[in-house]
Amino acid sequence: MSENLDNKGLRSIADNYDIFYIDLWGVIHNGINLHKNAIEALGEITKAKKKYVLLTNAPRPNKTVRLFLEKMGMNREIREHVYSSGEAALSYLKKNFLDEKFYHLGPSRDFDLFIDFKKNKTVDIKESSYLLCTGLFEERVDDLSYYRELFKEHINKKMICTNPDLIVDRGEKRELCAGSVALVFEKMGGEVIYFGKPFPEVYNQSIDNKEKKVLSIGDNLNTDIKGANLLNYDSLLISNGVHKEEIKKEGVDIVSKKYEAIVNFIQTELKW
Known part of the structure; x- marks a missing residue:
């Protein structure tokens, strides 16, 4: 059964992890606006001297994603943590299909x-x-x-x-x-x-994760959570995302079984 962190917050488990893989679209922003509580959580993770990657299935190079986030109002320090599926694909294409x-x-x-x-x-x-x-x-x-x-x-x-x-x-x-x-x-x-979540290569390219305790945070069971499961990482599902209506109707445990995904923690939105 998934543990609900809505009352206790991410702070209640943060000390258990070295690295956080955090999805962008659906967790940090909705394609139009940044989520204030999620941005605050990133600041607290930094204060706790923990590492994080904003791992996104965006079909663009890192620099393009960062420009998009800058226009949305995200500060430079946070933007530097972006790693995209497009960047991973670009590296492969240059080596094999140039x-x-x-x-x-x-x-x-x-x-x-x-x-x-x-x-x-x-x-x-x-x-x-x-x-x-x-x-x-x-x-x-x-x-x-x-x-x-x-x-x-x-x-x-x-x-x-x-x-x-x-x-x-x-x-x-x-x-x-x-x-x-x-x-x-x-x-x-x-x-x-x-190229992208849930496939391991994008995780491994983005940061040195060897022998680290990792939490993967996202709103998509097929990509964010299955990616965590494949790599034996713990997972935190943001329920106010792509599965919002399903979770409202059936609850997270039934929905996660339907997608054959293991959810360790759940939050309505990312909040410290």
Whole structure:
């Protein structure tokens, strides 16, 4: 059974851990505004001389995510703790696919992920060696059947997915993410290489976590919490996130079993 920290706060367990992996979207902000209590909690973690990583499944390099957070009003000291799935994917692409033609699936604003090798981008999927998925096209944000039709003749190509999230809440609006497109491709028999939570590589690249006691904090059972489970980290689920309605109806223990995830602690919002 998950322990509720709404009354005791994160401070009641913080001393038990060396490192905190903390999700950004859904925990620190909602895509529009920073959460004041979460920002205060980061300050207290720093005061306690503990390390933390703002680990995000954003399909962008670290510097782009930091710029986004700066515009939101986050101070420089906190922004320096960001590590993104896009950064992990970029490192892999430069080592393995730098000279191969790719077809980009996602909004045009994600161009900064491949700016160093943009000459290899093709507008014709038939000419590509691999597929680079950062999200959905602006004009096809909720039409997964379009992608199913697009992939029909290209299942033999590898897809690199830079955001395993299926959905995200931008304020009060729910949106599909790159993981939903990748799932369509996988169900058709295609091979997807994922970068981001819950896959271990992004955790290991972001900070030295060897022989450290770790708490992973997030609002997504499929990514944040399963990632913690795979690496034998303790987990704290923020319930006022993507699973908010499910948890209200059924409770965290039933919902976490449904997702085959182990939740050690739960809070409505991140609060010290």
